[in-house]
Amino acid sequence: MVRHGGRRAARPGLRVAVPLLAGALIAGCTSGGANGPVVAPAPSPSSTPASAPPAQPPPQLTEQQVSAAVAQIDGYVQNAMAKTGVPGVALAVVYKDEVVHVKGFGVRRLGSPETVDPDTVFQLASLSKPISSTVVSGVVGQKAVKWDDPVAAHDPGFALADPWVSSHVTVADLFSHRSGLPDHAGDLLEDLGYQRDYILQHLRDHRLAPFRASYAYTNYGLTEAAVAVAKAKGVAWEDLAADVVYKPLGMSSTSSLRSAYDNAANKATPHVRTDAGWQVSTTQNPDPQAPAGGVSSTVQDLARWMRLQLADGSFEGRQIVDPAALNETRLPHIVSNPPHAPAGNAGFYGLGWNVSTDPRGRLRLNHSGAFELGAATVVTLLPSEQLGIVVLTNGQPIGVPEAVAEEFFDVAQEGHETVDWLSFMGKVVPAAAQGAASPTDYTKPPAGAAPAKPDTAYVGTYGNGYFGPLTVGSQNGRLVMSLGPENLQFPLQHYDGDVFSFQTRGENAVGLSGVTFTVGADGQASTVVVEQFDHDGLGTFTRG
Secondary structure (H helix, E strand, O other): OOOOOOOOOOOOOOOOOOOHHHOOOOOOOOOOOOOOOOOOOOOOHHHOHHHOOOOOOOOOOOHHHHHHHHHHHHHHHHHHHHHHOOOEEEEEEEEOOEEEEEEEEEEOOOOOOOEOOOOOEEEOHHHHHHHHHHHHHHHHHOOOOOOOOEHHHHOOOOOOOOHHHHHHOEHHHHHOOOOOOOOOOOHHHHHOOOOHHHHHHHHHHOOOOOOOOOOOOOHHHHHHHHHHHHHHHOOOHHHHHHHHHHOOOOOOOOEOOHHHHHHOOOEOOOEEEEOOEEEEOOOOOOHHHHHHHOOEEOHHHHHHHHHHHHOOOEEOOEEOOOHHHHHHOOOOOEEEEOOOOOOOOOEEEOOOOEEEEOOOOOEEEEEEEEEOOOEEEEEEEEHHHOEEEEEEEOEOOOOHHHHHHHHHHHHHHHOOOOOOHHHHHHHHHHHHHOOOOOOOOOOOOOOOOOOOOOHHHOOEEEEOOOOOOEEEEEEOOEEEEEEOOOOEEEEOEEEEOOEEEEEOOOOOOOOEEEEEEEEOOOOOEEEEEEHHHOOOOOOEEEEO
């Protein structure tokens, strides 16, 4: 789940996957050489004989066990809401191709009486990823693309920092986060208001870790792969998703466009938890990375999608998605979290899924979604049991959907909860979602802090090929930094000498972050480094 993100550390945050039992996400490391690292041959998913998943044990759960777990889940949800204050929850359970439970709890928006029901539209955040891999599986089944197609074959303008990697990186590489791009590459550009084309074009500015040997969660890497698949079909991604999955399944309340969510009469409003309690919030528009985090849907619709998944691509007697292409999404494609002890379990990522084997030898598929500005979701499937659950909430990620899902499977298997999941997830998920704050406490200037120079030393425009121009101006006796295509303004607070701070905003907000000017002998700043933007060495702006 999300994530994975302020992003440079492994965290879920923006449209991410909190991997739960699969382990924490890890960021990319060093860059490969000019000719690319030495790598193993590319996997060839579409040519794998039968593309079959690993053999699964026979079902181990009875209908009575599943029914007992379903009977307890409402009380568990209500208890979790009472303890955490999360405003609204919706869930659906699918078993043996039937929706055995679907329900809404709480309110769509604090302060309003409208309640959540099974038809309430939620933002899914990174739960969008396994949905998008389902869409691509459908296109693979149509023989329009293959999972191991180079992305550049369908999007010739695409490039990464290394030409060799640019020509070899495949759709599967980007859907499994093994391209070498750093953690959440491109997300900060979205925070500044840049659109999809600009962000994808600038992925080439990021230094790469070793290709196919490094896992780092990248929303825009996956988005590029999805866009390339849509280009192969000659349509927009949002239309492709509707044509291949949403319409055939009758998912009439599901869309990959933010406008559909905004225009829905029955929708869950995002909320964040503050010191003063839960408050209504507003999430960013995820349209730029719609394949990775921009789907909105209902639990009624998602129950249909889970039925398709658990029936290997068929739905009500029709084969909607090719089973071989779909099964490729469920194979481990990269180690997402190496074991940290000799007896530890490794975590894996498939194609849009966290992939693991549970202690009873069963394939387990999972993905969470998290908007720090107000949404948390999870889906978990046990294909051998034909059992799945999806849980959606309209509150920022604090572990509620994950706890509900884990408790459900725990009760089904063991007859009781073996872990206090709400307490456990209440610690794990917020810690994973918390961005990496600055090591400097900018609220407390050091003793004897040097004064700033006159404003004229800093005022001006500074260029940066990745983030675009940064303008520093003086407004009402205070320096203000402006960035992005929408000219977002950030007041600067003096800290020490030529160092200032600003309040970060958006999904990647990390509190106060530093802004350091380098002033020459002429009394003019020649460069400025924005700390929040400099994790990948891209945060230096040079006066024009």
